[in-house]
Amino acid sequence: MKKLSFYSIAFVVFITATSYVEITAPVSSLKTIEDILTEKAWKAEEIRVQQADGMAKYYKRGGSSNTVDYDTDLLKFNRDHTGMYYYSGEQYKTTWRFMDENRSKMTLVIYFYTPLTIHLENINITGNIFKYSQYINAGKDSYLASCTRTTDRNEMDCPVGSGTIHLDNTATNIVSAF
Numbered sequence: 276m277k278k279l280s281f282y283s284i285a286f287v288v289f290i291t292a293t294s295y296v297e298i299t300a301p302v303s304s305l306k307t308i309e310d311i312l313t314e315k316a317w318k319a320e321e322i323r324v325q326q327a328d329g330m331a332k333y334y335k336r337g338g339s340s341n342t343v344d345y346d347t348d349l350l351k352f353n354r355d356h357t358g359m360y361y362y363s364g365e366q367y368k369t370t371w372r373f374m375d376e377n378r379s380k381m382t383l384v385i386y387f388y389t390p391l392t393i394h395l396e397n398i399n400i401t402g403n404i405f406k407y408s409q410y411i412n413a414g415k416d417s418y419l420a421s422c423t424r425t426t427d428r429n430e431m432d433c434p435v436g437s438g439t440i441h442l443d444n445t446a447t448n449i450v451s452a453f
Contacts, residue, residue, distance in 0.1 A: 308378045309378075311402070312400055316349050316426060317352075317425070317426055318348060318349050318350075318426065319348040319349075319422070324418050325420070326416075327414070327417040345362075347361065347363050348362050350369075352371055356371055357369065360385045367386050368386045369384060369385050370384045370386075371384070379396065379397060381407075403426045404423065406421075406422065407421075408421050408422070
C-alpha cells in the first residue's frame with residue numbers, strides 16, 4: 276500500500292513538474308496624457324466662469340439655464356504643440372505647452388486678432404473627460420473658470436458658417452474654443 280501511495284504521489288509530482296499552462300494576458304499600451312489629449316477634439320461639456328467685474332457665467336451642454344453659449348466650442352491639440360480653437364463659426368490657431376513635470380499645468384495661447392494667453396491648472400485627463408481650472412490676468416477682463424470637456428462620441432459634427440464640417444478623431448486640422 277505504501278508503494279502504491281508513493282508511486283501515486285511521484286506520478287502527480289512528475290506530471291505537475293513536466294506540464295505547464297501558458298497564460299497570456301493581453302498587452303495594453305499605456306497612453307500618456309499627451310496621447311489622450313492629442314488624439315481627440317474636446318468639446319465644452321460644462322463651464323463655470325467668474326469674471327473680475329463680478330459677472331458669473333454658466334454653461335452645461337444641453338442645459339436650459341445657460342447664461343453663455345458654448346455649443347460650438349471645440350478645442351483640438353496637436354502633438355507638435357499647436358492646435359485649433361473653434362467657436363461660433365470661426366477657427367483660430369493655438370499653441371500649448373505643459374508647465375510642470377506632472378502635466379497638471381498648461382499655457383494655451385489662442386491667436387485671436389490679439390493673442391490671448393490662458394493658464395490651465397489642476398488638469399485631469401481620463402479617457403473621454405478633460406477637466407481643469409483656467410484663468411487669465413487681463414485687468415478688467417480677468418476671469419477664473421472651471422471647465423469640463425468631453426469626447427463622448429467617435430465623431431463630432433461642428434457647424435461652420437452655414438454648413439457643417441464633419442470631424443473624426445483622426446483629424447489633425449480641426450478647431451477648438453473656450
